[in-house]
Amino acid sequence: MSERILKYTDAVREATDQLLEKDSSVFVVGLGVSYKDGAADGTTSGLAMKYPKRVLDVPVSENAFTGMAVGAAFSGLRPIVHHGRVEFSLLAMDPILTQAAKWNYMFGGGNPVPITLRIAVGRQWGNGPQHTQSLYGLFGGTPGLKVVIPSTPRMAKGLLISAVRDNNPVIILESRWLYKVKQDVPAEMWEEPLDKAKVLKKGADITVVAYGDGLVSALEAYDLVGKSAGIELIDVVSINPVDNETIAKSVAKTGRLLCVDTAPAAFSIGSEIIAAVAKVMPLKNKPVALCTPAVPCPTSTALTESYYPTKVDIANAVLRAMKKPDIKHVLTFEELHLAPSITLS
Amino acid sequence: MAIISRKNKRQDVALSTGALLRAYEKMFLIRVAEEKIAALYLKNKIMSFVHFYIGQEAVAVGVADSIGLKDKMLGNHRSHGHYLAKGGDLKRMVCELLGKEGGLAKGKGGSMHMVDRSVNFVGSTPILGSVVPLSCGVAFEQKYNKRKSVTVAFLGDGAFEEGVIYETINLAGLFKLPLLIVVENNLYSVNSPLKDRRAEGHNVAKIVRGFGAKYIKADGKNYRDVRVKAGKMVAYLRKGNGPGVLECFTHRHMAHSAPIFDESSRKEDVLEKRLQQDSIKRLRSELRRAGVSEKKLASIESEKIRYADESIAFAFAAPYPKPETLYTNVFAR
Known part of the structure; x- marks a missing residue:
């Protein structure tokens, strides 16, 4: 087996591509996700051309498009929402913390919300007080969410696949600092457990x-x-x-x-x-x-x-x-x- | 099913007496059920926060009669009427209010969380404007999977002041989604009148049309007017034109979240005016004028009263959820 050394962002992109290919209920929304360079971080580059109606740029309306994705998820689709910085996801905390996290419980079950939110967090030079927060506790302390932090390219791929296939809201907190880190990443699709250290x-x-x-x-x-x-x-x-x-x-x-x-x-x-x-x-x-x-x-x-x-x-x-x-x-x-x-x- | 003449552009024609009578039955049941629930609430028999729909029945029923079973509906904190109008089950609804195992949400939601997939009542959520982007997502799925159905979201005039509404009208317009936003303008957000909340010159029609969406205003105290205009709106949506806002002016007969309140907070919709313009009273008069006998109406009414009593008795006798279910349903399998 030859090594496939991929960057963290390419591992995310590959998983997204494979998920879109395998399951027509998967779609991607987020600011700039349809750009050639893929939301400025490369994680969706080229995918809009391959899946034109399923990789969707959206207005700068974080609350609305995140809420829309939650509604689409409890209607049976499997959205992947991209927030390039956690600060922008804060404009969408109602659909995340109050709606998606409670939806199945507050209706007594039978109302799954299979949504995945990829949210970039943390350090990056030159970004300062309002572009580098992590806010792990906010997500970690809310029952009804599954929250993971992929720390390597392999985990980035395996966790994203598990997240999208899971029937519940999964928050993936991606450390932007790791986007250039490389690793041997298997070509096939596999699932990493969402709840295991x-x-x-x-x-x-x-x-x-x-x-x-x-x-x-x-x-x-x-x-x-x-x-x-x-x-x-x-x-x-x-x-x-x-x-x-x-x-x-x-x-x-x-x-x-x-x-x-x-x-x-x-x-x-x-x-x-x-x-x-x-x-x-x-x-x-x-x-x-x-x-x-x-x-x-x-x-x-x-x-x-x-x-x-x-x-x-x-x-x-x-x-x-x-x-x-x-x-x-x-x-x-x-x-x-x-x-x-x-x-x- | 009511019929609207396509040829005749006048809006107040062609609703058969039979259709009006069926609407009256639904509106009357919502009214009488809530009156009984209100009486229980005042005796602390209902430990779920309740927001009463009394006075607004023509809106829910008028809109629900304009859509089919496959069309979807979502509501807010004040959604007993929306749910029942969509064909909901009063027994399971009262069970939910009483926190019973057989409730719509197994007792986990309560009055503010109506849900019933069997009639495509997708859910209700009390964080006001939240229902609009969620409903936009439901409509997104309908378009994504090329369905012919539409989605209706109910909210109030207070909720319509939240920013996410404007974000969503734009978003739904961009994707041309079959989303009908029904604003029930009952003139108050809790006790705050419109004049204390809106800038001079504030104009909902211009705001909505400014996004390229369709806007229609209706008399929410008049079943016929709501029914006809909602019908027009739904026909527009089904053609794939994008979202619409139907604003229904109505009166909430009770306080924001309790049966009784200080009448002095009402300036425009004083008690006398509310009773005089009451949609149920008006529809009843119309039916009498159309030749429906007093005896027929009285028999419908006593049947609905009996059914409400039966449903409430059923719910009181129903079992509570087992304590260990506290821990179930956090996640779906």
Whole structure:
């Protein structure tokens, strides 16, 4: 089998293409999704030409087109809605949180809403306070939604396929920071479970839990730490529900827990996981939560330099938990500020 | 089924007495059922927040009589009338109000969440304007799958002030979707009159037509007027012309969400005027003039009263949902 190295965005595009081809009830709506370059991020490029009436550009009316997609979904279609930034999806919170998430429950079942929302979140240089929010808690804390964070190109493809085939509203929070990350992605269609965390690396000393952009930093930290500590690295994958069972099982083995958040700590995924684990077992260390400061993300690189936890921060947090000396590594401008284009194994 | 003459452009012709009588039966049942529900509500027998439709019956029935079973309908917080007009089951509706297992939503929704796929009542949702983009999606599916059916969304004049309405009229127009937006203008949003909510010169017709959509205004206290104009609107929609707004001016006889209220908050639609212009009273007079006997009408009315009593008794006797169903239906399989 030859390797098929795809960019994250190409993996999303390939899954979308295959879903459109296999199921005529699938359609795509979002601002600019019919553009040649595919909503400016490449995730739908060329698809409008292949499926002209099913990849639809829409007016800049987030509330209306998201609500329309919810209505189409409970009428039997399988829309994929694209919001290029989470801030714009906030204009559509009524159809997402109040309508789609409640629809089946409030009618006593029998009213499925098979909608998938792809929402881009998080860091990107130069984007500042109103273009870089993540707001994981908003989606993670709303019953009735399934919420996943694909952290690799393979997961981006497999989770999108599962999301579209699921009979419920699924929110896919895509870290824009990862759009250039590459990986070997199988050509066929397959489904990744929507509710399971994934153990990416086995280790006996400390459980590191991360997601999205933080997961890629944690993978780099794993290499930096090397044999100094046995890291068990877990990709959260699902934040509604959080797969506390897989995480707790790992912590039961390692006795130590480190969570990497790329958002402020309050109501974060990390705090949620630490609380869940602390309820069921004693720990050898004080659980560590790496996170951003509780301020909006600014624009100047002089200020964002210390905003997100880096691979060095993660590596040193691991080493401190193991009572080992810090590593010295000065991050380059590129490492600090430019989105990674690495190829993952 | 009522018939509208295609040849005659006058709007007030060709509704047979039989059709009017059937409409009267439906309107009377909605009225009497809600009056009985209101009495129970005042005695704290109904632990579901209720918004009464009394006074607006001609709108629901006039619109419902203009569409068929395959056409879809969605409503808002005030949708008992819409649901019953679409052919709904009063027993299951009252069960839902009482939180019973056999209710339309197994007790999980309550009064603000009417739903019944068997009559294509797709759902009702109380976040006012929300129903419009959702209904647009229902109409989107109808066009996507090349169906001949249309979708009707009911909302009030207050909801019509929410921005998503304007976004959706444009969107439905862009895709030429068979969406009929019925605005029931009862002159108040809770207790706020139109003059406190709208700029001088505000003009719904111009707004709607400015989006290239069709607008028709109807007397929502007059079944015949609603029926004829809704019929015109539905015919327009079926041709694939895109969305329309039917604005029906009506009176809500009760408070926003309770049976009784301070009459002093009503300026235009004072009690005397409401009773005088009441659609049911007017339709009854019309039927009498058309030769329907008092005896016939009284017999229909007593039958509807009996049926409402029977439905309510049925619902009170019905079982509550099992406590463990609290956890079911969050997700569909």
